[in-house]
Amino acid sequence: MFKPIAFLFRPIAKFGAYLLLMAKVLSRPERFRMYFKQYVSEMVKLGYDSIGIVLLISFFIGAVICIQIKLNIQSPWMPRMVVGYTTREIMLLEFSSSIMCLILAGKVGSNIASEIGTMRVTQQIDALDIMGVNSAAYLILPKILGLMTMIPLLVVFSIGAGIFGAFCTAWIGGVMTASDLEYGLQYNFVEWYIWCGFIKSLFFAFIIASVSAYFGYTVEGGSIAVGKASTDSVVSSSVLILFSDLILTQLLMG
Amino acid sequence: MIQIKSLHKSFDGRTVLDDINFTFNNGKTNLIIGQSGSGKTVLMKCLVGLLTPEEGEVLYDNRNFITMGKKEKKTLRREMGMIFQSAALFDSLSVLENVMFPLDMFSSMTNRERVKRAQFCLDRVNLIDAQNKYPGEISGGMQKRVAIARAIALQPQYLFCDEPNSGLDPKTSLVIDELIHDITTEYNMTTVINTHDMNSVLGIGDSILFICKGHKEWEGTKDDVFGATNKRLTDFIFASDLLQEIKTEKNKG
Numbered sequence: 491m492f493k494p495i496a497f498l499f500r501p502i503a504k505f506g507a508y509l510l511l512m513a514k515v516l517s518r519p520e521r522f523r524m525y526f527k528q529y530v531s532e533m534v535k536l537g538y539d540s541i542g543i544v545l546l547i548s549f550f551i552g553a554v555i556c557i558q559i560k561l562n563i564q565s566p567w568m569p570r571m572v573v574g575y576t577t578r579e580i581m582l583l584e585f586s587s588s589i590m591c592l593i594l595a596g597k598v599g600s601n602i603a604s605e606i607g608t609m610r611v612t613q614q615i616d617a618l619d620i621m622g623v624n625s626a627a628y629l630i631l632p633k634i635l636g637l638m639t640m641i642p643l644l645v646v647f648s649i650g651a652g653i654f655g656a657f658c659t660a661w662i663g664g665v666m667t668a669s670d671l672e673y674g675l676q677y678n679f680v681e682w683y684i685w686c687g688f689i690k691s692l693f694f695a696f697i698i699a700s701v702s703a704y705f706g707y708t709v710e711g712g713s714i715a716v717g718k719a720s721t722d723s724v725v726s727s728s729v730l731i732l733f734s735d736l737i738l739t740q741l742l743m744g
Numbered sequence: 745m746i747q748i749k750s751l752h753k754s755f756d757g758r759t760v761l762d763d764i765n766f767t768f769n770n771g772k773t774n775l776i777i778g779q780s781g782s783g784k785t786v787l788m789k790c791l792v793g794l795l796t797p798e799e800g801e802v803l804y805d806n807r808n809f810i811t812m813g814k815k816e817k818k819t820l821r822r823e824m825g826m827i828f829q830s831a832a833l834f835d836s837l838s839v840l841e842n843v844m845f846p847l848d849m850f851s852s853m854t855n856r857e858r859v860k861r862a863q864f865c866l867d868r869v870n871l872i873d874a875q876n877k878y879p880g881e882i883s884g885g886m887q888k889r890v891a892i893a894r895a896i897a898l899q900p901q902y903l904f905c906d907e908p909n910s911g912l913d914p915k916t917s918l919v920i921d922e923l924i925h926d927i928t929t930e931y932n933m934t935t936v937i938n939t940h941d942m943n944s945v946l947g948i949g950d951s952i953l954f955i956c957k958g959h960k961e962w963e964g965t966k967d968d969v970f971g972a973t974n975k976r977l978t979d980f981i982f983a984s985d986l987l988q989e990i991k992t993e994k995n996k997g
């Protein structure tokens with residue numbers, strides 16, 4: 491049966507539970523060394539291991555944007571900087587931060603949710619709690635910090651790969667001359683846009699890690715619940731990324 | 745010694761534990777027995793603080809666990825070890841690292857001493873050869889033994905085991921039961937074990953609490969079991985054929 495009131499209040503209750511969990515996460519570590527160890531391994535697992543997919547996707551998107559603009563927008567009466575300029579702005583402003591984080595929400599988010607969820611259903615989290623370890627902080631804090639540390643690096647890789655992809659269309663595909671592209675890429679460059687990308691990505695990294703961890707940490711049941719948590723975490727963090735992208739873009743650019 | 749006084753726990757208005765009083769003594773293996781769904785796991789979770797009962801007290805050597813402050817609770821937790829039904833080893837860590845984990849987290853030993861202590865505990869459960877394996881690479885019985893080693897690493901005062909031998913063959917069960925019993929007497933711990941394994945009841949039942957549908961139905965020791973007149977207890981215990989045999993033999997002899 492459809493219950494409208496419950497339907498409306500459930501998200502609010504969930505958000506409250508999320509905030510409570512975050513309060514638990516942000517507490518003083520029992521033993522700094524153990525947290526640091528986790529932090530380093532999360533940086534590797536969440537950040538380093540994502541470099542490949544970021545490079546691959548960014549490369550192709552950079553190339554495809556370049557070709558599309560060349561074919562569809564550029565015409566003899568447009569300045570020759572259009573292709574490079576547009577490609578750069580799309581990569582810097584949206585792709586390398588927002589869209590890349592959406593992709594990472596799928597890869598990293600589901601990984602976090604299923605890992606923590608499995609620890610929950612196999613009672614590993616209970617085992618931590620019984621020992622007197624703050625399980626929320628121990629499991630979640632290193633993931634949030636690890637991803638937030640690595641994400642600017644991934645943004646840089648993404649921008650680099652995108653621009654390399656664009657150049658490849660010129661060098662290999664011969665879609666346009668490399669010098670035209672270079673001219674466009676450097677045309678009216680605003681450094682602040684790179685910082686915007688970093689700032690946005692930091693927010694998104696926090697959203698991905700904390701939201702997925704929340705869904706994993708609150709799993710109840712068995713493997714089906716873990717699967718559902720992993721799906722929910724990807725959907726929720728994607729939606730939240732899109733929303734906050736809207737707000738952040740207004741704040742940073744407006 | 746752990747005392748529970750008029751413990752009451754319900755989920756969504758459905759009573760699961762009703763007015764349970766009992767004392768778990770130190771240096772003894774205290775068994776909680778009862779049918780599946782009778783509330784054993786819930787009772788144990790109330791004891792260790794994974795669930796909070798609505799009414800009643802849980803006293804750890806006269807320290808009230810339910811009302812004590814966060815900090816005190818944390819200190820008390822260092823004195824507790826638990827073995828879960830599913831072993832609950834950290835599967836990203838090797839066997840040795842699992843046993844070392846509580847030491848890494850809480851002890852002030854040097855790295856050398858921690859490794860030594862962990863290896864001592866592993867040796868105690870006869871698993872020193874498997875120290876570099878991962879939980880996924882060892883058998884269920886071995887996992888349980890690693891869990892025991894991890895639980896005793898910090899020399900706890902209180903040991904909790906939720907069905908330590910479920911899903912194990914009788915021989916391995918026996919090994920684990922004896923191990924827990926030996927450790928208990930050796931370190932004078934207060935050990936609480938959930939079980940519905942009759943071999944354990946007769947083997948290591950120093951003190952037995954029988955619960956039925958959330959009520960305390962009977963208490964006694966393994967020696968009292970045969971003389972017990974409680975209908976529910978005899979039904980529960982003697983449903984097992986093996987015990988029926990033992991009982992007739994005992995009556996003959």
Ligand SMILES: Nc1ncnc2c1ncn2[C@@H]1O[C@H](COP(=O)(O)OP(=O)(O)OP(=O)(O)O)[C@@H](O)[C@H]1O
Pocket residue numbers: 755760778779780781782783784785786787940
């Ligand atoms: N989190 C929970 N929410 C609601 N009901 C619960 C919860 N945990 C346990 N119960 C109920 O409490 C009752 C007792 O469960 P418990 O797990 O303690 O049984 P048990 O004696 O340990 O059984 P088994 O021997 O099968 O492990 C069951 O009827 C169960 O449905």
Ligand SMILES: [Mg+2]
Pocket residue numbers: 784785786907938
């Ligand atoms: Mg149980």
